[in-house]
Amino acid sequence: MIISGVILSNKILINIIGAGFIANELARALMMLDHVEIYGVYSRSIEKAREFARRHNINNIYDDWRRAVSDPHVEAVVIATPNYTHKEISVEAARRGKHIFLEKPIATRLRDAREIIEEAERNRVKLFVGHCLRYWPEYVRVREMILRGEIGEPRIVRVYRLSSFPKWSIWHRYMSFSGGVAVDLAIHDIDYLRWSIGEVSKVYAVGGVYTKYSVDAIDHVMYILEFENEAIGYGEASWAMPESFPFTTYLEIAGTKGLLYVDNRSTATYNEYIDDKIITSSPYDKNAYYNELKAFIRWILYDEPVEIRPEDALESLRIALAINKSIEKKEVIDVKKADLE
Amino acid sequence: MIRFAIISFAHMHAYSYARAVKELEREGRAVLEAIYDDDHDRLRKTSEIYRPKKIYNDLEKLAEDKDVDAVIITSENTKHKKHAIPMIMSGKHVLVEKPIATRYIDALEMVEEAKRVGVKFQTAFVMRYHDASVFVKRRIKEIGRVISITSTNHGKNPMSWFVDPELSGGGALMDHIVHVADLIRWYTEKEFKEVIAFVGKNIIKDLMVEDNGLVIGRLEDDTPVSIDCSWSRPSKWPVWGDVYMHILGERGAIVLNAFNQNIYLSDEEGFRGVYYGPDADKNMIESFINVIERDEEPLASGLDGLRALEVVLAAYRSLELKRPVKISEIRM
Numbered sequence: 244m245i246i247s248g249v250i251l252s253n254k255i256l257i258n259i260i261g262a263g264f265i266a267n268e269l270a271r272a273l274m275m276l277d278h279v280e281i282y283g284v285y286s287r288s289i290e291k292a293r294e295f296a297r298r299h300n301i302n303n304i305y306d307d308w309r310r311a312v313s314d315p316h317v318e319a320v321v322i323a324t325p326n327y328t329h330k331e332i333s334v335e336a337a338r339r340g341k342h343i344f345l346e347k348p349i350a351t352r353l354r355d356a357r358e359i360i361e362e363a364e365r366n367r368v369k370l371f372v373g374h375c376l377r378y379w380p381e382y383v384r385v386r387e388m389i390l391r392g393e394i395g396e397p398r399i400v401r402v403y404r405l406s407s408f409p410k411w412s413i414w415h416r417y418m419s420f421s422g423g424v425a426v427d428l429a430i431h432d433i434d435y436l437r438w439s440i441g442e443v444s445k446v447y448a449v450g451g452v453y454t455k456y457s458v459d460a461i462d463h464v465m466y467i468l469e470f471e472n473e474a475i476g477y478g479e480a481s482w483a484m485p486e487s488f489p490f491t492t493y494l495e496i497a498g499t500k501g502l503l504y505v506d507n508r509s510t511a512t513y514n515e516y517i518d519d520k521i522i523t524s525s526p527y528d529k530n531a532y533y534n535e536l537k538a539f540i541r542w543i544l545y546d547e548p549v550e551i552r553p554e555d556a557l558e559s560l561r562i563a564l565a566i567n568k569s570i571e572k573k574e575v576i577d578v579k580k581a582d583l584e
Numbered sequence: 585m586i587r588f589a590i591i592s593f594a595h596m597h598a599y600s601y602a603r604a605v606k607e608l609e610r611e612g613r614a615v616l617e618a619i620y621d622d623d624h625d626r627l628r629k630t631s632e633i634y635r636p637k638k639i640y641n642d643l644e645k646l647a648e649d650k651d652v653d654a655v656i657i658t659s660e661n662t663k664h665k666k667h668a669i670p671m672i673m674s675g676k677h678v679l680v681e682k683p684i685a686t687r688y689i690d691a692l693e694m695v696e697e698a699k700r701v702g703v704k705f706q707t708a709f710v711m712r713y714h715d716a717s718v719f720v721k722r723r724i725k726e727i728g729r730v731i732s733i734t735s736t737n738h739g740k741n742p743m744s745w746f747v748d749p750e751l752s753g754g755g756a757l758m759d760h761i762v763h764v765a766d767l768i769r770w771y772t773e774k775e776f777k778e779v780i781a782f783v784g785k786n787i788i789k790d791l792m793v794e795d796n797g798l799v800i801g802r803l804e805d806d807t808p809v810s811i812d813c814s815w816s817r818p819s820k821w822p823v824w825g826d827v828y829m830h831i832l833g834e835r836g837a838i839v840l841n842a843f844n845q846n847i848y849l850s851d852e853e854g855f856r857g858v859y860y861g862p863d864a865d866k867n868m869i870e871s872f873i874n875v876i877e878r879d880e881e882p883l884a885s886g887l888d889g890l891r892a893l894e895v896v897l898a899a900y901r902s903l904e905l906k907r908p909v910k911i912s913e914i915r916m
Contacts, residue, residue: 399784401812445782448800451808453834463832467780473785475782475783481832487836497796497814501818574907575907
């Protein structure tokens with residue numbers, strides 16, 4: 244299609260930066276979307292990039308992320324690299340004028356998050372941080388129920404996100420690379436609760452480094468959130484569960500007119516038992532990854548509003564860092580007043 | 585065979601304990617000798633249901649009754665001491681409903697008086713007699729050193745005197761911390777070092793006590809633990825509540841969901857769970873009989889009741905001070 248001399252491809256070309264677990268999920272979702280084509284994939288290991296490209300029918304591979312984020316063929320990048328690399332890669336992508344889908348957490352430090360946001364604004368590119376619970380079917384439905392007043396005013400919240408240690412890469416094990424389980428995992432629930440319940444004013448947490456896999460990353464946190472609207476919440480995020488412990492997510496909200504909960508231990512629609520391996524899941528092709536990427540693409544194409552602003556990702560990071568701070572100081576952290584840099 | 589008196593049916597657990605005593609009566613292990621109540625209507629009604637040999641509305645007369653070997657105190661929380669002391673002084677063994685009392689000095693006085701007189705004093709920590717939570721105690725060494733414990737004791741709002749601070753001494757924190765705090769102490773064999781509680785805006789308007797609460801504590805070796813003690817189950821919830829725990833250890837994890845054995849039924853009364861699990865109430869009273877007859881120490885003693893109460897009191901203090909409170913601060 245040619246309009247006033249500009250060639251408009253009917254597809255947005257995207258480079259995927261990273262070829263790990265989440266990149267794979269995001270690539271699968273991108274393949275299902277109209278108006279999108281994965282142009283290339285970057286991995287630090289060219290072998291890994293080649294294997295990833297083969298699996299997803301991608302034509303181009305990179306072992307230099309700077310080339311991948313600056314390639315003039317692409318309009319947008321999907322960044323799914325280790326947490327500590329988010330800033331450098333996102334800032335460069337923004338400078339190169341690419342729209343950015345950045346896997347959560349936005350960064351591991353507040354100043355990095357701010358720099359990413361500022362750079363995206365300066366270069367007028369769209370920055371979408373992949374807080375997937377904002378597009379996760381049951382979580383979306385629960386929020387709709389809350390907004391419709393089906394449980395009255397929310398009062399007491401309970402969330403779990405429990406996992407064994409993510410051994411598929413090395414960077415989770417270091418606090419400075421991952422931010423620990425609060426910044427990497429609890430942030431899902433934190434961001435969701437800020438979106439659904441309201442702003443968090445105070446945080447108290449306990450936790451520590453418990454598994455042999457962790458070098459210095461806090462791998463188990465138990466936290467209480469006090470919200471500005473006087474609701475309270477208990478949360479727990481763990482990488483310290485035993486290997487055999489099924490990945491567990493739980494959400495419960497007691498309100499003035501009712502109580503709801505959704506427990507992934509009881510909502511599985513598919514169970515598989517082969518030898519000593521058990522797979523329990525709820526297959527969902529057009530899942531949260533699909534939904535969030537679709538929103539990202541439609542934001543680029545039609546300027547349709549999305550459910551997450553970059554500042555939300557920054558604020559959610561602030562609360563996750565408050566958890567780490569509370570564990571360190573053994574004190575209640577006032578989110579607005581505390582120095583969380 | 586032990587001859588029991590039940591002191592007050594204010595607490596709904598009294599009905600369950602009375603039923604257990606009557607069952608043990610048929611087995612020749614117990615007799616329901618007397619019921620005392622300061623509520624005349626209730627005394628009349630419960631005596632018609634349970635047919636004790638005697639009824640009392642005068643506490644001193646009950647204390648003087650030589651045919652009563654032991655009492656089960658199920659009055660309002662703040663009356664426990666008033667009801668326990670005369671019984672202890674007259675040599676009766678005491679099983680007291682949780683929480684043992686609402687003030688530290690009251691609990692201490694009861695424990696010390698029982699020790700001085702030499703009667704058995706047991707706290708009704710019924711979870712120590714529930715087969716599933718007993719099984720956890722038996723298995724917990726298998727998961728190695730305990731890293732953390734997450735627990736909930738949710739329930740419906742019991743209303744009535746439970747929401748009158750003069751009689752209850754407090755709301756959800758007073759009612760629901762102690763069961764799981766006691767299990768945590770029992771399982772780990774460690775004491776609480778400090779706790780902090782958060783209470784949100786109430787679910788039910790205009791109550792004089794809190795109906796929700798979240799607690800995080802550290803044990804003496806810094807093991808983190810959490811307790812959700814909220815009365816957050818709506819009145820139409822299909823079961824009364826839960827006692828849930830997940831315990832993470834160095835070599836594994838244990839998940840306890842003690843009241844998960846329910847048959848789900850939908851009929852004109854609505855949708856509800858019909859419990860078919862172990863009868864912890866009867867186990868507890870049977871154990872109390874054994875303690876008296878064999879001159880043993882109760883599995884859950886008065887001191888255990890006191891230690892659990894300290895956790896509650898530290899939780900309340902933390903609400904005022906807005907910081908974690910050490911258990912040692914409560915004893916001062």
